[in-house]
Amino acid sequence: MFRRERTIIVAVVKFENVSKDYGNGKKALKNLNLEINEGEFVTLIGPSGCGKTTALKLINGLIKSSDGNIYINNKEISKWNQIYLRRQIGYVIQQVGLFPHLNISENISYVLKIKGVEKVQRKQRARELIELVGLTKNDLKKYPRELSGGQQQRVGVARALAADPPIILMDEPFGAIDEITRKKLQDELIDIHKKVNKTIIFVTHDIHEAMKLGNKIVLLKEGELIISGSREDIFFNQEDNYINEFFGIKSFTSYADVANIKNTLVKNYPTIELNNVENNAKLKFEEDINILPVLKNGQYIGMYYIGKNFVFMKENIENIAAINQNKTIMEALEIQFKEGYDILPVIDNENNYLGVFKINKAYNNMIKKAN
Numbered sequence: 001m002f003r004r005e006r007t008i009i010v011a012v013v014k015f016e017n018v019s020k021d022y023g024n025g026k027k028a029l030k031n032l033n034l035e036i037n038e039g040e041f042v043t044l045i046g047p048s049g050c051g052k053t054t055a056l057k058l059i060n061g062l063i064k065s066s067d068g069n070i071y072i073n074n075k076e077i078s079k080w081n082q083i084y085l086r087r088q089i090g091y092v093i094q095q096v097g098l099f100p101h102l103n104i105s106e107n108i109s110y111v112l113k114i115k116g117v118e119k120v121q122r123k124q125r126a127r128e129l130i131e132l133v134g135l136t137k138n139d140l141k142k143y144p145r146e147l148s149g150g151q152q153q154r155v156g157v158a159r160a161l162a163a164d165p166p167i168i169l170m171d172e173p174f175g176a177i178d179e180i181t182r183k184k185l186q187d188e189l190i191d192i193h194k195k196v197n198k199t200i201i202f203v204t205h206d207i208h209e210a211m212k213l214g215n216k217i218v219l220l221k222e223g224e225l226i227i228s229g230s231r232e233d234i235f236f237n238q239e240d241n242y243i244n245e246f247f248g249i250k251s252f253t254s255y256a257d258v259a260n261i262k263n264t265l266v267k268n269y270p271t272i273e274l275n276n277v278e279n280n281a282k283l284k285f286e287e288d289i290n291i292l293p294v295l296k297n298g299q300y301i302g303m304y305y306i307g308k309n310f311v312f313m314k315e316n317i318e319n320i321a322a323i324n325q326n327k328t329i330m331e332a333l334e335i336q337f338k339e340g341y342d343i344l345p346v347i348d349n350e351n352n353y354l355g356v357f358k359i360n361k362a363y364n365n366m367i368k369k370a371n
């Protein structure tokens, strides 16, 4: 059968040896190689002038690269119809840029109007989006001046989503917003990303914001890519001094606040099967292991402290609570500080044992970074 070529972008962005020279003798980007996959939430971070905004502008064709290639959905960027391409990419900036004489509904659906979408559908779309970004239908009739900075920024996000673009670029969208509102907007953006499954590329100066929002965090320095990876790649990075210096101790609290324990789960920690004493007797323990999770049919029962001459006795199982895999490292650490455990058993919602969280690994890392 003859298949029609797909024209819808599936939101894959690829930089291949991309350089940008604005003609002032200093390269804003140097030989950048970076792949952004469908549905990823990428945060771009680095010192002022490192090329973050330049990278965003290159993606939606606002500026052209001096060298190398950029691919959107495997098609080189200059081969796309530029107007079509831009409509496939939402853009949110710090200065929001709402039209003062249009009400919120009209602002949100402006792109749809340009695209020739009927008024009824435009209004319907604005009604859907206003709630998604945490405002109410009553706000649709208001004008931008009647909204606070944080509310305007929410409208900016709704507007970027209006045409349902697969890619959304955000250039320090929450930079000028107070700390409390900013935290709320970040939480909402995480929820929105889960619901709409867009590829988001988000520029920020704020380490906490980068660690909290990004599934992939990209650190740039003077136009060069230093690292691109997960929170764990950044946090557990021991070698590169620049990365440690840049993220520093702040990355620990940022990381611990947002990272699930399941990301650092130790799955091969020994356990005791309650109904299999014979097997238990064969367990060989490392010197530093003195406490073991006890399981029954894969479910967590309690903890067992072992001495040198290990003889398992059911009545010595201690009733120590396990922690749910969806809790954060910070929550696990709080328990450790309070209770003084070396390890915490980790379970799912059905009390199935998944592994242990060894707090010392994260904690030692923090101490190392602090010194």
Ligand SMILES: Nc1ncnc2c1ncn2[C@@H]1O[C@H](COP(=O)(O)OP(=O)(O)OP(=O)(O)O)[C@@H](O)[C@H]1O
Pocket (backbone or CB within 6 Å): 022, 024, 026, 027, 028, 046, 047, 048, 049, 050, 051, 052, 053, 054, 055, 205
């Ligand atoms: N239109 C331009 N003409 C000349 N130089 C430019 C232009 N835009 C950016 N630059 C330069 O390119 C470099 C990268 O700028 P860019 O705005 O991409 O950095 P950034 O990481 O986004 O910075 P910031 O965090 O301060 O916004 C800087 O040295 C900047 O001065």
